[in-house]
Amino acid sequence: MATADKNKxxxxxxxxxxxxxxxxxxxxxxxxxxxxxxxxxxxxxxxxLEDVIKGLTTRIENFRKEIEEIRxxxxxxxxxxxxxxxxIAKYKEQIxxxxxxxxxxxxxxxxxxQTLEIELxxxxxxxxxxxxxxxxxxxxxTENRLADQKHVLADKKAELDEIxxxxxxxxxxxxxxxxxxxxxxxxxxxxxxxxxxxxxxxxLGIVYIQRDACGGCFNRIPPQKQMEIKMHKKIIVCEYCGxxxxxxxxxxxxxxxxxxxx
Numbered sequence: 001m002a003t004a005d006k007n008k009x010x011x012x013x014x015x016x017x018x019x020x021x022x023x024x025x026x027x028x029x030x031x032x033x034x035x036x037x038x039x040x041x042x043x044x045x046x047x048x049l050e051d052v053i054k055g056l057t058t059r060i061e062n063f064r065k066e067i068e069e070i071r072x073x074x075x076x077x078x079x080x081x082x083x084x085x086x087x088i089a090k091y092k093e094q095i096x097x098x099x100x101x102x103x104x105x106x107x108x109x110x111x112x113x114q115t116l117e118i119e120l121x122x123x124x125x126x127x128x129x130x131x132x133x134x135x136x137x138x139x140x141x142t143e144n145r146l147a148d149q150k151h152v153l154a155d156k157k158a159e160l161d162e163i164x165x166x167x168x169x170x171x172x173x174x175x176x177x178x179x180x181x182x183x184x185x186x187x188x189x190x191x192x193x194x195x196x197x198x199x200x201x202x203x204l205g206i207v208y209i210q211r212d213a214c215g216g217c218f219n220r221i222p223p224q225k226q227m228e229i230k231m232h233k234k235i236i237v238c239e240y241c242g243x244x245x246x247x248x249x250x251x252x253x254x255x256x257x258x259x260x261x262x
Contacts, residue, residue: 021184217241
């Protein structure tokens with residue numbers, strides 16, 4: 001029942017009233033577009049900076065995790081050194097009580113082997129220390145970049161918040177007015193308008209005739225087509241750019257008025 005009532009209401013809307021409402025809607029949406037233009041690329045810049053900061057923070061966390069793993073390896077090497085030193089001390093005690101050259105040689109080789117193990121562990125510890133220093137330097141550099149990016153983000157957010165606060169009420173008012181206009185346009189025409197507007201570079205889905213040409217792409221419109229547009233009997237689109245066309249009178253535009261010099 002509700003769908004039937006909706007279709008009936010749409011049928012009762014004349015082409016002229018739909019076109020007029022559609023042009024009013026375009027005017028409101030163009031004002032919203034201008035507000036967004038004032039904001040410029042700031043929302044995207046803020047989002048990009050937040051991603052950069054997130055990436056830098058993650059990088060610092062990964063560096064710290066790597067340092068922790070390296071420190072664990074260093075501790076393991078120190079434990080190996082302690083173990084080798086204990087074995088050397090034991091072997092030195094045993095070497096004083098050897099009964100033959102064979103036992104002396106075996107213990108001497110064990111002491112030599114454990115000494116080499118200590119040297120190898122010390123080498124690893126020194127390498128780990130250099131790795132930790134390098135990681136700490138990278139952390140310091142990354143933290144400096146992070147601080148700079150946070151400072152830039154704070155400035156960009158403050159700038160964006162200021163612009164949004166200045167335009168928020170105007171945008172909300174325009175959106176409410178635009179929403180109130182939509183029921184005055186049939187669903188099919190409204191959907192087509194939104195599709196055209198989305199694909200149009202300047203966001204214009206409906207334009208009026210200017211100097212016998214389309215107000216969107218400025219291609220010339222034949223006199224017969226202009227007459228059909230002025231009759232308001234059907235929705236007519238530009239054969240070049242696909243925009244819906246309307247005559248200046250219905251759009252409330254006086255093309256005969258002199259242009260003010262700037």
